[in-house]
Amino acid sequence: MQTGDIIDLEITGIAHGGVFIARHGEEGLVVFVPDTIPGERVRARITQVKKSFARAETIEVLEASPHRVPHIWKQADVSVAPELRPGGADFGHIALEHQRELKARVITEAFDRFAGGSVPVTVEPASAHETGAGYRTRVGLHVDRDGRVGPYAARSNDVIETADYPLATPAIERAIAALGSEREGRIDLVHPADGEVRILRRPATRGRSRAKKEPEVVAEIVGGRRFDVDVDGFWQVHREAATALDRVVREELAKLDAPERAHHLDLYGGVGLFSAALAGHGTDSWVTTVESSGRATQHAADNLADLPVEAISARVERFIEHLDPTDAISRGITLLDPPRSGAGEQVVRRIGELNPAAVVYIACDPVALARDTGTFRELGYSVDSLRGIDLFPSSHHVEAVAVLTR
Ligand SMILES: C[S@@+](CC[C@H](N)C(=O)[O-])C[C@H]1O[C@@H](n2cnc3c(N)ncnc32)[C@H](O)[C@@H]1O
Structure with missing residues (x-):
């Protein structure tokens, strides 16, 4: 097999990252192919050949899946030349419900491979009226x-x-x-x-560096609370995402015992989205939110000024290294919402030493979540609940919320 070859492939699986899997030849070489669906037969052009796998691009669908729909983005349709298809909507040719089934499969496989075993998961839409379009803010x-x-x-x-x-x-x-x-x-x-x-x-x-102007501050609203955020600062992309995540976190907190005088941690806290829910969990509890961006931390302090929330600008790994374990932390929740790469082993092990009653982990990458969950499990935590939330419909991305207790 070489680059440029045109071959017919049966698509049998899905990989992380918006590509699908076929096997080719007697040795069953894995071929990664975008713009298709498991169960389809496609004609594809090989674009790269490596020792253990190859990549191809779909040029024609020979047998379509019943889940195939007209692409939500005409320009990205399989009828357009592959090099002219824009990125960003790599699930736009799949019926919404099936997109969510495939995302659940990706989470399950990530847990099987990296977390020491899967737990049941379904992927929910951000809201009941999701159409898969018109959502990116x-x-x-x-x-x-x-x-x-x-x-x-x-x-x-x-x-x-x-x-x-x-x-x-x-x-x-x-x-x-x-x-x-x-x-x-x-x-x-x-x-x-x-x-x-x-x-x-x-x-x-x-190469020339420009003088940096202070960014404009814009307001977002979640559950009636106003969150100020820099116009170029982190905020969820989907117009319903922050509300959906706040709801899911509150639903999960409601299932846990309500503690008294607990110290909750909101790690990678941004402008404080989850601190509001945490502050209401239990009686006389308080929250420390930790975020590396100084400006986001200042917004968090202002956004939550009416609640028992302390906002600290620090890198999480340094902050928790120097945080002494207390009974109040072990009665509380440690919530973490790290960037795509996950929290990593060092942070997870330190959280284990702080020994919170429950960990709420919000993740935009199922593999990073699975790896960190594997570490939490080694430390004696088990997964009480795992929910996928479809905050990026028509793309392969998926958010997941895991609740772990000891
Ligand atoms: C996925 S966002 C979550 C923000 C917030 N929880 C929300 O939902 O709006 C991750 C945040 O972590 C911050 N961050 C990234 N690496 C960090 C680190 N090592 N320590 C502290 N904060 C970090 C980023 O600035 C960003 O605000």
Whole structure:
């Protein structure tokens, strides 16, 4: 087999990262293929051959899955040449319900491989009226040397011009349509709760560093509470995500014994989204939220000023290393919402020493969650509950919330 070969493949599985699995030849070489669905037969062009696997691109669907639907993004459809398909909607050709089944399968397989065994999981929509479109309140685009604006192609850094952006909120889609030729670099569009789209132009500076202006502060609303956040700071992308996660965390906390005088930790806390729920868990409890961005920490302090929440700007790994174990922490909840790479073994082991009654782990990467869960299990924690939440419909990404107790 070599690059450029065209072969027919039976798709048998799904891998992490939005690609599907076929086996080829007598040795059953694994071939990773995007734009297909398990159960399909496709014609594909080999794009890379390695010792233990190959990659291919789908050029034609020979036998379609009953779960195949017209792609939510016309430009990303399998009928378009692979190099002209934009990235970002790699599940856009799959019926929403089946997308969630596939995401549950990915979480299950990650737990089987990295967490010492799977636990039952289903993936829930962010809200009952999810359509898989019109949800992104944050969109990042690129501008190439010729001033063309768009996303990168699915597997390259070529900017693709496209007539529509079905995953973006309609207001962001309109703002993109009104852009002209732009300066090379990046453009981020942000649609906060006030409904007015902000356009952040970041021209390439080619080694020159620019004086950094203070970012604008925008407001988001969750459960009637206002959260100020820098316009370019971390906030969930899906317009319903923060509300859905807050609801799931509150539902999970309600299943746990309500402690008295507990000290809860909200690690990787951002602007304090989960501290509000934690502060209400048990009587006379208090929360320390820990976040590395100084500006986000200041917002957390202001956003939660009416609650018993202390906001600390620090790296989690350093902060918890120096935090003394107390009875109050062991009566409380330690919630963590780390970046994609996960918390890692050192942080998880230190949490084990702090010995909280329960750990609530919010994860945007199932493999990182599975690895860290494996460490928690070694430390004697077991998984009480695992829920997937579909905060990135029409893409392979999935959020998961795990509750662990000892
Ligand atoms: C996935 S976000 C979660 C934020 C918040 N929980 C929310 O839902 O809005 C991860 C946050 O962790 C922060 N962060 C990343 N690495 C960190 C570290 N080592 N220590 C503390 N905070 C960190 C980032 O700045 C970001 O705000």
